[in-house]
Amino acid sequence: MQKFIDEKLKTEPARIEFGIFTGFVLVSLVFNIVDITRIQLNNDGLIAGPIMETFFYHLIIGISYIMLCFYVTPVFESRSDKASNSVYIFAFISICILLDIINVFFAALLGLKILLTYFNRNKQNQVNAYYHEVALLAASWILILAGAFYINVIWPKIFILYSLPVLMMAYLYAIYRILPKAQLKGRKFLYYLSRMFFMALLTTLGYVIFFKIREEAGPGTYEMFTPDNIRRNLIILGNIHEDTQVLIVVGNFFVQLLIITPLAWSIYKKRNEKKEEEITMLRTELGQSDANLNFLKSQINPHFLFNALNTLYGTALQENAERTGEGIQKLGDMMRFMLQENTQDKILLSRDIDYLRNYILLQQLRTATSEGIVINTQIADYAGNLMIAPMLLIPFVENAFKHGISLINPSHIKVTLQTKDNTLYFDVHNSTHIRNENDPEKDHSGIGLENVKQRLNLLYPERHELIIRETGSDFFIHITLQLDANS
Structure with a gap:
């Protein structure tokens, strides 16, 4: 239990605050029980019911504070976690205050805790902007209500x-x-x-x-x-x-x-x-003028071209013609894409999907003779007129092949892409492997991955959702993107 508390309350002030609030609740509970016992015994009344009632109220106060400490505060301080459940916690506390289950004194303390959580929030996490504002309004209402307790005028x-x-x-x-x-x-x-x-x-x-x-x-x-x-x-x-x-x-x-x-x-x-x-x-x-934006894209292209050429060279050593010819054709299509369309601000989504498929086919040529490598693609056909900024999706797939393929251990990559109305849904799930200490790429997280995050924030503000989850053996990304149709 102590280990769990230490993990959630990472700083010494947070632990001191937790101890003080817990002490207030326990002292209040003891004084209330003593007071109820004295009054009920003097009146020859039963004490079990009132004691259970006051114990229930203090339990609700404790639960409210624990939810703020162990859920709301960590999520508000996070750089990427979504604090959607915090709304229910604020609503729960507010309803308990409305019903007088939480008294004015503890309502004020909880209000101050919510306000403190708001001021210590991670402002970079724009996903939680709405929940941050809900927290500020909830804290303001609770503290104003606590002050209004001393007003004698009813309205x-x-x-x-x-x-x-x-x-x-x-x-x-x-x-x-x-x-x-x-x-x-x-x-x-x-x-x-x-x-x-x-x-x-x-x-x-x-x-x-x-x-x-x-x-x-x-x-x-x-x-x-x-x-x-x-x-x-x-x-x-x-x-x-x-x-x-x-x-x-x-x-x-x-x-x-x-x-x-x-x-x-x-x-x-x-x-x-x-x-x-x-x-x-x-x-x-970030140098995100048209010229600099193209420069960010170009950081990806040369790296991939060298990889693709090495792939074709390896394939040529294995057999004489068929696979090599297919690989050269795919590479030609991709080079044409990069020269003609990659420099545009927006391209048809169907063209970007073609590029994505060609890249995956080239990589499948490279891994076709390796056992234990499973590559699964579920890329839906699309023939509509939605437009997308080029080279937004490929860095995630490139990252999957770079970190998800091992010639020694079993490996898997799954790429899923589908559209519904004007929304694109894109998932990449791959295995990850510990790299050799001498590998110069050991501590690098994929070519262009940070660039594409910057471009998403720039080109699709409040119109995209990017979720990245990583464990010891798996890496998963999910993108939801609101696209515009070709005018």
């Missing part, structure tokens, strides 16, 4: 407790769903405004329906099966004065329309402008 508490989360979710939906779609429309602001108006209307109608249902259900609905503190929060919204209900309903509609809508639009626009500046800067720093 600010109600607004912070119930309305603020709805407004935050409306903001997130606008930034990450509505606005990206609006950019593809002709009248993007009108499209965006209409969708936000509809969402404000829908959430407002939801409040009206809820108030109506809760009023008809009556305050005793939850009394038979919920503890006192949970029941208090469940029924409070239904017992709000009619004037406050109207304020919440009308306020929700106009705050969404007049504050959230322009705020989301402004933030999204500024982020796009900043992203464009970063891309321009990246072009300069």
Whole structure:
């Protein structure tokens, strides 16, 4: 157990923080049990039920903190892991706070922990940008709610407790769903405004329906099966004065329309402008003008040509004509591709697939006489008009043949490519082998692999997903790429 904790809490401050929070929970549990025992004995009441209830609440607090420490924090600090499950953890903690299972003191501590995790996030991991923002909003709501506990006026508490989360979710939906779609429309602001108006209307109608249902259900609905503190929060919204209900309903509609809508639009626009500046800067720093982009591609080509010529030479020694002739033909097709099409910004996907197939066939010629080498390709035929930047896929296949083939140990390579609508799905799975200490390529990770990562980030920002997984004996990459059709 200690080893697991040390692996998750890699720094001394993290271990100290974990110890302090655990101590708070245990001390709180002991004091609550002592207090419950004293009160119940003085009143000649049963103590088992209340003790189990307070133990359950503290268990939930502990579980919430452990999930933040052992899952959310490591994923937020990661360079590539996706933090999709963190949303469910934040939702779980928020619901427990709403139901008063987690009290104000521990809610504030959990809020500070989420905020600390947010500030220590890996900003380079753009895959988690949405989850980072969810964390910031969740922490803000929890801390504001903890501060509102000391306010005596009822309607600010109600607004912070119930309305603020709805407004935050409306903001997130606008930034990450509505606005990206609006950019593809002709009248993007009108499209965006209409969708936000509809969402404000829908959430407002939801409040009206809820108030109506809760009023008809009556305050005793939850009394038979919920503890006192949970029941208090469940029924409070239904017992709000009619004037406050109207304020919440009308306020929700106009705050969404007049504050959230322009705020989301402004933030999204500024982020796009900043992203464009970063891309321009990246072009300069990485030499990603047309000439320098071609230079990055050319880093791959000579290396491959020498390998291909060596392959043909070896094949010629083995037999006289047929395989060598086939290899020369494939090499000629590939050289023609590199001279005529490789310098273009975009080419037809079908041409890139042809190049990929020719490369694999050449490599199969080289390994055909070697036992224990299994090469499996499932490359679907494509005759559409989708366009792709050339030489994006081949470095991963080249890397597979470079590191995945051994003439001594069993080896395997599997390449899969398929398209659906405008999306390309590409997988390469290969074995890996420990190289000889004297091998000059031992510590190199494949020709052009870093270049192609840079080109993906540059040419397909937010339109690609690259997953790389490596074990002691296997290497796997998966690419999902959103392509444009030839105009």
